[in-house]
Amino acid sequence: METDECDSMTLSSAPPLRRGSTPLPIKHQLRREEAVHDDCDWTLGLAGPSPPPISFSLAKDETITSAVEGRPPSEGPFRIALLGQNGVGKSCLAIALAGDLDRTASVDSEGEGYVHTVTVDDEDCTILIYDNWRQDLSDLQCEVCVLVFSVTDRRSFHRTAQLRLLLRETQPLTPIILVGNKSDLVRSREVSTQEALTSASLFDCLYVEMSASLDHRTAELLEYAVRLARGLSPVPPGACGHDMAGGRESITHRAKRFLTSLVPRYPRERERDGGKFFRQKSRSCHDLGAL
């Protein structure tokens, strides 16, 4: 079928851990250049020369168990594939998910994915995190797909929608998590949380908004992914995830939405209401209409 050149990832046999702020190794820079100069712009399904397939057939070998010395994983390995447009933060996210902070991540025997052992719901498991899928999506084999977009880039959001359509066709049973990354860049935001939630609910998948570089909500994402890989509900019974799509909105979130709907936000609405209370000016630079 096709080669998705624009989904190029940046992990390879280079040193396994890289902070977002450190320069990319030359090999990765070349890959990135290749992607930038490519006109295909994420056109999935086009025929073209495919790079050698990346093997996802990762056995529970010494490499994996060596991720945590002397502590064999009780289950897995679970393969988690990160997909999305270039620059949305997949590499950063892979590093964060792989436990960069405690420096326990290692690279699998193919040199393509991060291996990490995590404990979720009191059970250990091994996860393999890939952010370098470059071939036909129908060849993708993983337990969970994480589709990443940047909340500061609307195009990357649209592309996750395209990708979800394709994944639903090629692998209808693989659980998908939609991730809105770079939530720390509040002022550059182009995609609202509500919009992303609506989109996620259309595809009946989970939505998590996070910041990979600040390591904000990485642990949550990891837990959701592992539970989904185990065939469980991503959120334990009794818990409410406010970013979850599909009608599982928390009471707090619903209450907030209700209250917001009661208070008019824009000047015309305030005029209509005629109340002085609503004429108070906001100095917030996120709501310029209020000034």
Ligand SMILES: Nc1nc2c(ncn2[C@@H]2O[C@H](COP(=O)(O)OP(=O)(O)OP(=O)(O)O)[C@@H](O)[C@H]2O)c(=O)[nH]1
């Ligand atoms: N502010 C902010 N920047 C981020 C975040 N995550 C990643 N970045 C930055 O976004 C840029 C791209 O990050 P990468 O992880 O290389 O993105 P990628 O999706 O792997 O990109 P490709 O390797 O080209 O596919 C880097 O400069 C990161 O430091 C985040 O949560 N917040």
